[in-house]
Amino acid sequence: METNLVVESIKFMMLGMGTVFAFLGIMIFFMDVMSKIVHKFFPEIQPDVNAALRNTQNENNQKKVVAAITAAIKYHREGQK
């Protein structure tokens, strides 16, 4: 009997697509499990958002101080002319 290569290739296709989807499916499942485990047992210490905010506020305050001093110096110099 002559082998029909097209039928063979369709078999390959079913095997191949099946394997790819099975692999990715299992991968998705374990990714979910893994992220649950990681979040439960190793919760990442989130960078303190408030601290960052405070820092920027501090920076803003400092900028305001610098601006005020600059303005004062300018005013002072202009006043001496």
Add this chain to the structure above:
Amino acid sequence: MKAFIIKIVTLLMLLGFSSVCASDAQAGNAAADRAAANVETYQPKPMMELMGDFLKSTGISALVNPNPDELDSHGNKMSDFHKSWGRVIMILITFLLFYLAIAKGFEPLLLLPIGFGGLLANIPVANMAGPDGFLGIIYSMGLANQLFPILIFMGVGAMTDFGPLLSNPKTALLGGAAQFGIFGTLVGAVALAEYTPLFDFTLKQASAISIIGGADGPTSIFIATQLAPELLGAIAVASYSYMAMVPIIQPPIMRALTTDAERRIKMSTMRHVSRIEKLVFPILVLVLAILVLPDATPLIGAFMFGNFLKESGVVDRLSDTMQNALINIVTIFLGLAVGSKLASEQFLIAETLAILALGILAFSAGTAAGVIMAKIMNMFPGSKVNPLIGSAGVSAVPMAARVSNKVGMEYDRYNMLLMHAMGPNVAGVIGSAVAAGVMISIFK
């Protein structure tokens, strides 16, 4: 003091002795040379004969009057066409590759080395692609044994960020669906070979060609060297040129298969992915590959090795080398070695046209399957997926994801799909490595 003088004297004596020995040896060599010269007596040649011999050794003469005894790099006889006009045509084709790479920006990193390798491989007389030529040496050094594609995979792994995939794991299915491009084309190629008298591909050759649909250059080369080394040149050139043409090939297919409303779907913002997740992921995938498909582990193993080093965060030097120096060096060698397979007797055959045609078919089928898969996923409850990211399931990283983003922004300027599309994109790399593993396991 005395001991010191004695030491110096001994040293001088030793030096003198050794130099005497050396001069003796040199004298011996010179004598042997003279003897050889005596055997090979030089006949004075008249100027005309000297000129005539030289003219026979020129490239013009070799192209016009091909040497009838010349053999190709596999030691087979070549037809006169492949020795004369074939070479000229191939050199012109390499010029076309240069044009595409430089003026059109088509994957210049690979097309330029491949093109230049092809140019060198088609030079008559010099026989650079032969087993003793430097291209042939590079080929047998790293391509015949599949070393270069694996090293490239390491570098690609070190450049890949799995964060987008980890934050939305189900988009991995899109990367799986796009592998339909590979297997659909396999059926198509075999059917063509079976029912039309045009080409005659064996199952192995058809599989090697269809892997172009994975849109993954190193994987294509990896499979081609294993299953059909005689088609390597055409497969590699087709694979890399179509990867470069992703922005031209994909958008029409994406538009044809989606409705306007679907193209405007906004996807939910991504969650934060912790460092430990990113660190565990490569090991997880590798363990799965070990259990399910060990034949895919050379590719997946190298890929995950690169990624693991990057995510570990403690070996920045190594990961930096993989991402830059190593991958650059290997790219040069890989390009030249692939170029050596552009010799006219291997490229100017009817099969090349079929490979180019089947390649673009494979690419389009992969794109379409990804988009359709996204539409199928939208039929199920859960967060909606914009079908435009389905096309990114073909693994041309990051080009395919950029195309998804660009097409998406054409319809909604504020709809950023890039990061969402990176998920299927990197899953596509894993998917095509798995598909390659299946092919290898079938033909083992």
